[in-house]
Amino acid sequence: MVPPAAVVALAALLAAAPALSAEPGTVEFLAERLATVRLPPDAYRMEELGESNETLPADLVLATKGGVLEPSCRHLCLSRPDCLGTAYRPSDQQCLLSVRRPAPGRLEPAAEPWVLAARRGLAFLDEPCQRTTDCSLVVPGSFCSAGLCACLEAFNRTEAGGCRPLxxxxxxxxxxxxxxxxxxxxxxxxxxxxxxxxxxxxxxxxxxxxxxxxxxxxxxxxxxxxxxxxxxxxxxxxxxxLPTATGPPPADFVQLGGQWWFSKHAAVQYRQATRDCASLGGILYHGREDGTRAALAAAQMLDERIFLGLDDTGIEGEFVYSDGEPLDNLTTWHSGEPNNFRGSEDCSELRTSGLLNDIGCGTNRPYVCMWQPGILRSAARGRPVWASWGTTTAARAVDGDMDTWSGPTLPDEVDSLEEQRQHLTVDLGATHQVTAVLLVTGAGRSAADTTIYLSSSRERHDAAAAAVCRRLPGQYMRHRMARLYRCRHPVQGRYLHLVTDRLRVSWTEVAVIGAQLDGDQALQPEQM
Incomplete structure (x- = not known):
């Protein structure tokens, strides 16, 4: 019999399943689960564990069979989806089928040697695994980490041995x-x-x-x-x-006010400041009255004028914070500001008085970076990954893939809007729940009408295949700038699609804030 195809996603595993009454992580849950789903191909093989002077205790024995050869004992186990291992005594051809993997710590001493074997492709927490589906099929919310099954970071281990989402x-x-x-x-x-x-x-x-x-x-x-x-x-x-991954902040960040992390840097121009903060896994300090100013003042980080992560570089008069949120009514400007003096003041500074002033983005100012816990390393890190209109060839791709290539600068005149559209696809390596996206654009002209999608499909980003994280009307993405965009609600998928009209960029960096839901390759919290 040819084993069924592997099932690799939690939603697919549960698609046709009735409600499960047992607690995840228990033998009873596994029995209910395996009665309704298809086993992966690897689960039709056994792994030899060798000879042992220990055997299965009575509470792990699923069934017994005497007078059989060792291969027949293993075949009996493979014929039952609820069997996870065997113990075979050669002296009298006794076969024991086990509801758990025969492993040290759950066996009992025996007078004669037993030959042990374990079923591949199915593993509880702390048991050996080769891929995440070995774990997640048995314990939803788990993955294969360093060869052992463990709960994903956004899940908490239960007393029964399951993983519960936080x-x-x-x-x-x-x-x-x-x-x-x-x-x-x-x-x-x-x-x-x-x-x-x-x-x-x-x-x-x-x-x-x-x-x-x-x-x-x-x-x-x-x-x-x-x-x-x-x-x-x-x-x-x-x-x-779900709670996002955290990880340690960069070494030069200090904790202020009990919950915020900051680092101050020498004067540069505004766009450079936004990119420098992004490279450290943070954003330019936004200056909102949320309790952060008092902490910064006490640390003498506000003893001179500094840039704030607040600008109207996209649409004149529509100020946007570095975390992608619009200007609130609590921001206090200096008298007569913002005035866009001589039509060239699109950025902002915080004066020592605590009042704001709009200034030119080309001005040099010191700046403060605000660390963003949960920023996950970009799969596109350091690579040009823009895909574009119809002249794409695999030879131009940095990895030989037509979906991740860096083409030449597009001509100023094209025949249709579709030809002006550019499409970036980033493989996050596993399904994630994403709550925000940090974008750092490279050299090029600004964009209009940008949409950030999360999808389970590498090719598709239509409504039936992708969830919208955020739509960015107007020229929100700017030349050589970094900004964080929060999703309108948490969205789920493996592939991030960024689709924009009339954008000319040579490269971009992308990082996400979120939590991993499956997959063997976890994105690590670190600098971009």
């Missing part, structure tokens, strides 16, 4: 989870009851709630497309915002 449920207006990620549907009188059901379910990453029918739907995946919510407005969608 984080809070936040609104996701205008979108909904994919139908094939539905775990179950149940009655709920209030939205709070539906939220509590999700928080108590180790597989739940999103919910839909209808007050009209008092119905709650739990989903094993977040927002993966942009098809939109129920047009009637009956259903509300909440998605679990």
């Amino acid at each position: 984080g809070e449920l936040v609104p996701a207006d205008g979108v909904r989870p994919a139908d094939d990620a539905l775990i179950r549907e149940e009655a709920a009188a209030e939205l709070a009851d539906c939220s509590a059901a999700c928080q108590g379910d180790a597989l739940c990453l999103a919910v839909e709630f209808s007050a009209v029918s008092s119905t709650c739907r739990l989903y094993s995946a977040g927002i993966t497309d942009d098809l939109g919510a129920d047009p009637s407005g009956e259903w509300r969608t909440l998605v679990r915002r």
Whole structure:
């Protein structure tokens, strides 16, 4: 019999599965799970563990069979999806099938030697693995780390040996989870009851709630497309915002106010300051009145005029912070400012008085970088990865792939808008939940109408295949500048697509803030 194709995504594994009642990480959960999903090809092979003076205790024995040869013993195990190992005694041809991998610490002494074997492709936490699906098929929310199964960083290990997602449920207006990620549907009188059901379910990453029918739907995946919510407005969608990876800040950052990390640098021009901060895994200090100013003042970082991460370089008069948010009403300008003196003041500074002033971006000013915990290393790091209109060839690609190439500067005159469009695809190496994207553009002209997508498809970014992180109307992406853009709600996918009109750039750097959901290659929190 040819084994079925491997199942590599949690949502796909659960697509046709009924609600599971057992606690993830337990033998009972695995038995329920394996009754409804297809095993990967590797799970039809056994790994020899050698001879041992220990054997299976009674509570791990799934079945026994006497008078069989050792290959037949292993075949018996492979014929049962709930069998994870064998113990075979050659002296009397006794075969024991095990519900767990035969491993030191869970065996008991034996008077005679036993030959042990373990099933490949299925592993609990702390057990050997070769790929993430070995772990995630048995324990959702786990991955293969240094050859052993472990919980992903955004998941907490449970007493039963499962992995439970962390984080809070936040609104996701205008979108909904994919139908094939539905775990179950149940009655709920209030939205709070539906939220509590999700928080108590180790597989739940999103919910839909209808007050009209008092119905709650739990989903094993977040927002993966942009098809939109129920047009009637009956259903509300909440998605679990997972905690982002942290990691240590760069060595020259200091902690101030108990929660913020800063470093001060010598005077440069504005665009250079934004790029320098991005290279350290941070953004130019935005200057909002959120408690950070007092901490900076106490550390004598505001004893001279400094650049702020606040500019209207995209659209005149529409100031945007370095974290992609629009200017709020709490910002206090110096009298008569901003005045865009002589039409050339698109950036801003913080004076020692605590008031703001708009200045030219070519002015040199000291600056303060604000570390952003959770920025994950870019898969595009240090490589030109822009793809563009129809003259692409694989020979031009830096990695031999037509989707990641750096073409020549486009001509100023083209026949259609489609020919002006550029498309960047970055493989994050695994499925991630993304909450923000840090972009550092290279040399080139500004853009209009830029959209950031997350998709499970390398080729597609249409509404049925990709979720919109953020739409950037106007000329938000600027020549040689860095800015952080927060997604309108957490989105999920492996491939980041950046599609923009009328942009001429030679390269870009991309990093994401988010949490890994599967995959063997984790993006590490570090500088870009």
